[in-house]
Amino acid sequence: MIIVLKPKVSKHEIQDLVEKVESYGLTAHVSQGTETTIIGMIGDVTKVDPKQLEVSPVVDHVMRVSEPYKLANRAFHPEDSIIDVAGVKVGGDHLALIAGPCSVESKEQVIMIAKAAKAAGANMLRGGAFKPRTSPYAFQGMGTAGLDILIAAKEETGLPIVSELMSAEYIEEFNEKVDLVQIGARNMQNFDLLKEVGKRCTKPILLKRGLSATYEEWIMSAEYIMASGNPNVILCERG
Incomplete structure (x- = not known):
């Protein structure tokens, strides 16, 4: 209501x-x-x-609002949301272009890609330091070392960092090092993680749609984050 x-x-x-x-x-x-x-x-x-x-x-x-989601409902805030990511505006008339490697593999790789992305017009750098993989034998990312490489690339280019958070145990580290926290498609309905992100994440959240999720399920996941205390959620459609 x-x-x-x-x-x-x-x-x-x-x-x-x-x-x-x-x-x-x-x-x-x-x-x-x-x-x-x-x-x-x-x-x-x-x-x-x-x-x-x-x-x-x-x-x-x-x-009365009939939809189950409230805070993520247009009725609750009819004007466009404008999310500030380390000085880069997302939403409304602001076009944000995020680019970068699927996974962080080396400092040289990331800095080279970051410079190319910026030259092409990107205003944020995405890179996976922690990677969810279908196979347990595939490369799972460099972890903390990968985040440090992203920081080095940010120092070189000035591009804010976007990276995927897979576990609540790394929230404090992401608060310190990352500008936009990505929740990947596989974790879109990891409700315990979403609640912890809402309570403890001080940075905006980029929420990707799950592999077979409906729009309502996707928005309800955003509602989990917002209801737990973080109103700065950006919805990201999965390719």
Whole structure:
């Protein structure tokens, strides 16, 4: 359920409505655009009477949201999301081009590719330091050493780093070294990982769609991250 406010509502009036929403035992999510302010109500709204909210002179109308996802719903924030990745804007009219090797294999390889990618117009560098493989015998990535190579490439080119996180045990290291944390297609529905990323990741998240996931399942995975505390999620379609 969302409360759509009338134009030119004061911060004090918004806070009064937030407190009223919280008095129902719900969480209030405020989204302020250039023209419209919306308060989303998250939780069990079955006992909320919309008419009790619509009597407020600052409320335009109250709407029920039928989709299971709330924070990732356009109704909760109708304006385009603009995610800042180390100074590079993603969303709206900003075109982000991310390029780089599937896996980090050597410093020379990554720096060469990073320079070529930047020259071609890329504004972020992607490289896999930790790699999920179908075969247990295939190259699994260089791990921490691979992240350090990506940092060296960033120092050479200035390109922000994108790399895939496969386990919650590396979240603190990714917070320190990576600018955009990728959750790969195989982990799109690793809900324990998604919740930990939402709670502990301080960087934006690039969430790839699972191998056979529906759009709703994909968005619900984004909802896991956002509901756990990280609102900066970028959806990435898998090729």
